[in-house]
Amino acid sequence: MRRFLFPLVIFIVLVVFLAAGLRLNPREVPSPLIGKQVPTFRLAQLHAGDKFISAEDMRGKVWLLNVWASWCVSCRQEHPVLIDLQKQNKIAIIGLNYKDERAAAMTWLTQHGGDPYLVSAVDADGRVGIDFGVYGVPETFLIDKNGVIRYKHIGPVTAEALKTKILPLAEELARG
Amino acid sequence: MVDRMMGCVAAAQKLCEAVSPGGTVPALRRFLVVVLLVLGMQPAIAAEGMAQPVGDPLVEARVNKLAEELRCLTCMGQSIADSQSSFSTDMKREIRAMIVAGKNDKEIMEFMVQRYGDFVLYRPPVKSTTWVLWGGPFLFLILSLVFLMLKLRKRRGQNATELTASEHQQAVELLGKREVDRP
Numbered sequence: 001m002r003r004f005l006f007p008l009v010i011f012i013v014l015v016v017f018l019a020a021g022l023r024l025n026p027r028e029v030p031s032p033l034i035g036k037q038v039p040t041f042r043l044a045q046l047h048a049g050d051k052f053i054s055a056e057d058m059r060g061k062v063w064l065l066n067v068w069a070s071w072c073v074s075c076r077q078e079h080p081v082l083i084d085l086q087k088q089n090k091i092a093i094i095g096l097n098y099k100d101e102r103a104a105a106m107t108w109l110t111q112h113g114g115d116p117y118l119v120s121a122v123d124a125d126g127r128v129g130i131d132f133g134v135y136g137v138p139e140t141f142l143i144d145k146n147g148v149i150r151y152k153h154i155g156p157v158t159a160e161a162l163k164t165k166i167l168p169l170a171e172e173l174a175r176g
Numbered sequence: 177m178v179d180r181m182m183g184c185v186a187a188a189q190k191l192c193e194a195v196s197p198g199g200t201v202p203a204l205r206r207f208l209v210v211v212l213l214v215l216g217m218q219p220a221i222a223a224e225g226m227a228q229p230v231g232d233p234l235v236e237a238r239v240n241k242l243a244e245e246l247r248c249l250t251c252m253g254q255s256i257a258d259s260q261s262s263f264s265t266d267m268k269r270e271i272r273a274m275i276v277a278g279k280n281d282k283e284i285m286e287f288m289v290q291r292y293g294d295f296v297l298y299r300p301p302v303k304s305t306t307w308v309l310w311g312g313p314f315l316f317l318i319l320s321l322v323f324l325m326l327k328l329r330k331r332r333g334q335n336a337t338e339l340t341a342s343e344h345q346q347a348v349e350l351l352g353k354r355e356v357d358r359p
Contacts, residue, residue: 032294033291130270135250
């Protein structure tokens with residue numbers, strides 16, 4: 001009986017490790033930017049090409065930076081969630097229109113239920129995206145009053161993620 | 177690139193429709209046509225993703241050397257050098273720009289790590305969060321050797337039972353009365 005105990009223990013440990021490995025999403029890479037200052041950027045606005053938006057403009061506010069594009073399929077999934085969030089008027093959402101065309105982006109917004117963004121910044125060549133460590137769209141960053149990145153959500157924002165993580169943290173940051 | 181591929185699939189399906197309206201082409205054959213046409217488009221699809229080479233071969237060699245060391249985060253198990261995804265194309269463009277701007281390899285790698293973390297490196301540095309990764313296999317090797325040694329020692333102990341005088345006598349007889357050393 002004891003002869004089998006040791007292999008059995010090894011087997012169970014192996015199963016636990018493999019099971020944990022299966023649950024991990026290999027696409028969710030922890031961002032080294034959490035706890036760091038938001039990268040500086042100054043980009044043209046989507047709806048007013050002669051005006052600019054920078055991270056400095058949002059100083060003193062807790063805000064979300066949502067990376068999106070008209071070519072991004074899963075952005076369609078999160079779009080209603082963002083519109084819903086904007087209607088609640090709890091937090092400002094800035095869009096980063098990543099590697100997109102201006103006309104296509106604007107059409108996409110009207111076709112998919114409206115514009116949840118306070119302003120969208122145009123990052124046509126994706127350079128600002130690289131500064132944010134963007135590798136998949138959509139990605140969403142929660143940034144505090146001092147311009148420090150506090151949380152990163154990879155993939156489409158869900159109502160669940162907003163309720164359990166993003167909004168509670170945002171409220172805490174707004175108070176503090 | 178995916179769009180292009182979907183375009184191919186759609187075109188192939190249209191072709192099937194044209195050849196046999198109303199879908200009388202059996203599903204399997206239809207599927208084969210789609211597969212063959214998409215495969216036929218591979219070189220075109222690949223060429224589209226290629227980074228545009230810049231004149232200087234020295235710069236390109238450095239771009240490639242650095243790109244080999246970096247993981248493509250959107251494609252599993254490929255380096256940036258191997259991949260032609262839009263992410264890797266952008267990364268190669270950034271690396272090329274930094275080389276042209278006179279940055280050294282270390283600065284370029286730091287640029288990547290600051291944005292994408294140690295995970296982007298195929299050879300992450302040894303530190304508190306990565307020692308298990310580096311030391312783990314050796315730890316396992318040492319543990320297994322210790323285990324093996326303990327097991328072997330135990331076995332040797334079990335086998336080395338002392339012979340009684342009569343048993344020894346019996347052994348001598350069986351071995352043909354040759355001189356046998358007493359233990």
